[in-house]
Amino acid sequence: MAKSGVYTYTFTVPEAAIDFNGHVGNVTYLEWMVEAATRHSAAMGWSMQRCLEAGGTWVAKKHCIEYRRPAFAHQRLRMRTWLESIEKIKALRRYEILDDESDALLAGGETEWIFVDAKRFRPMRIPDRIVASFVQGGGEEHDGDEGRQSK
Known part of the structure; x- marks a missing residue:
């Protein structure tokens, strides 16, 4: 199925995100991806x-x-995040993390998400109304900047 619109927001890297190498730690990027999907x-x-x-x-x-x-x-x-595809029980979500000033790509990623029954934790069909919410947005940009700092 067609991909969703792109959801975009900006944030400032906090000191707490810095690892022993002096830059953002690997696990923090994963946390940011999950936060972007949730937002x-x-x-x-x-x-x-x-x-x-x-x-x-x-x-x-x-x-x-x-x-x-x-x-x-x-x-x-x-x-930047968007659904690249959404199928019966799964969605492929892509991410880009860029320097806001230079537009340099710092990291890119993807997650394969499975929709499951909340009680049995067994895969279930993604409700049509959820699918429609994402695909009807087309290629729109959604700016979710709330002026907050991320982890």
Whole structure:
């Protein structure tokens, strides 16, 4: 199925994200990706709570991150995320983390998300209303910048 619109927001790297190498640690990028997926879903009207009310929840099957350049404390970054595809029980979400000033790509990634029954944790069909919420947005940019610092 067609991909969703791109959800974009900016944030500043906090000191707490810096590892022993003096730059953002690997696990932090994964946390940012999960946060971006959660924020995008909520912006499309599907918060975690609303998904649970619909009887399901998302679980990650696979994450992949490619690091290109390091990020540092106080650097302003831009997160971009979108659904590349959405099928019967799964969605492939892509991410780009860029330097907000230079547009340099710092990291890119993807997650394969599986929609599961919230009580039995067995795969279930993604409700049509959830699918429609993402694909009807076309190629729109959704700016979710809230002026907050991310982890």
